[in-house]
Amino acid sequence: MSLFETHQQLISPSATNGSVPVGTPAIEFQDVELAFDDQIVLDKVSFTVPKGVTKIVLGSSGSGKSTIINLILGLVRPDAGRILIAGEDITPFDDMDLMRIRKRIGMVFQEGALFDSLSVYENVAYRLDEQGVDEDEVEHEVMRMLRFVDLEDAVDKMPIELSGGMRRRVGIARALVGNPDIVLFDEPTAGLDPPTARTICELAIKLRDLEDVSSIFVTHEMNNLEYLSSDYAVLDREGNVHFEQEGNNLCMLNTEVMMLREGVIIFSGSEDELKATRDPYIRRFITGK
């Protein structure tokens, strides 16, 4: 399966939810504003994440990146503006309606946020156990997800026994149970060594290119941007996943970049456009000098 074939799937009617019109963005922010006391966190933020697209959100600490994710999950309410998930305005939703929306969203936290008192199996099975799914089905789904993140051997371990990278991967497996349409990554590679960070990015790439998932990837690490916007995943004839690099003849259409500064979007476009910008703040952020 080539990257372009994947894109054909993303925009084909058969690949969309029957009740959602074709072309409806997976996530849409319309003039969203948020402030804590006198401190403005987001100021008229508007953007869309089309279906099957990964939006990389860059920005320094305190720029409002993680707040965007909390708003999508309904953990924080905006002061003004609208947030639409698959065309549905979640802004006026109460907790019960938000629970329904959250079931369609997978969330990968910075440190994994695994439940300390539960084993890896129980953590990954959590969402299905809560829904009262049959035990055999739960086991099948959990093992499928642990295979996806290559952690089948850790099924009986407790979170405390796992390394930082393993915790993040279990967090990803837990987020993917139930096949969510949207996955949110909140700095999932923070504090990890480069090979492990690369593994986490590869999982995000696999989700984007092979699983038809829309995602927001919050990060401030430039190597994440490099991996996500230049590599793509393909399946060979045996069904094995391979990662290939974007070449001269191939343009990555399913990855967008957005940059925040003090609650305002200061850049929106592709990785190439970001690198070509002459804005001194962005240049300093990219090069570190």
Next chain:
Amino acid sequence: MSFIIQFLTELQEVGNLLWRCIKGLKKKPRYFGEIMRQMDLIGVGSLGICVLTGFFTGGVLVLQVYPTLDYYGATSNAGQGVATGLIRELGPVLTALMVAGRVGSAISAELGSMVVSQQIDAMRALGTSPARKLVTPRIIALIITLPLLTIAADMFGLIGGGLLANYLHSLDPNIYISSVRTGTHVEDLLASILKPMVFGLIIGVISCYKGLQTTGGTVGVGISVTKAVVTSSIYVIIADFFLSKVLQSAFSGTMF
């Protein structure tokens, strides 16, 4: 003024938390397993300290009351004095304070740690209400187990008082038991069950609220634990005063 506003705001938030728990009772899943686990942790886990507290409180009551009774030649009423003081007041209050210290701190520390490690956010992101999954089982477990712990503390308090009266003052055990039976009324027993139920609610809801309100990392967890224990202990003592008055009036028929 700001203190009053802060108090009212907190009261509103605690009320909201409690209301969410009550609303969630009719929804599935109901987490019976978690309630049983919490009852084991809170009830069985606190039995030792509550029994010890009751035993020595009964003993100290005899120690303090006996000389006065002896002065008036009323040593045969020692059991009555211990029973009245222990069952009406000291049993429920001291048990609640012990549980507030042991369990209230544990609840706020656990929930506070879950907040700072984003486990509460993860739970909400996975479509589970922390109020239903974490708060309700703890409150129910406290409401059920605190009266049972109080009964255990009362019993061991009476035993402690009897043993001390016999050992130090050679009081006949039969006289002591007879005096205890004379001094124990149905109203006292009812009050010693009703009060701990209210105390359990207070400890549970305040400890959970303080834990869920944790901010500022591990330092914040410590602050939440202190606040949970201090606040719930104060409210237990305040509630005890008003409950005693209400129950006294209710049982004597002068309430309305």
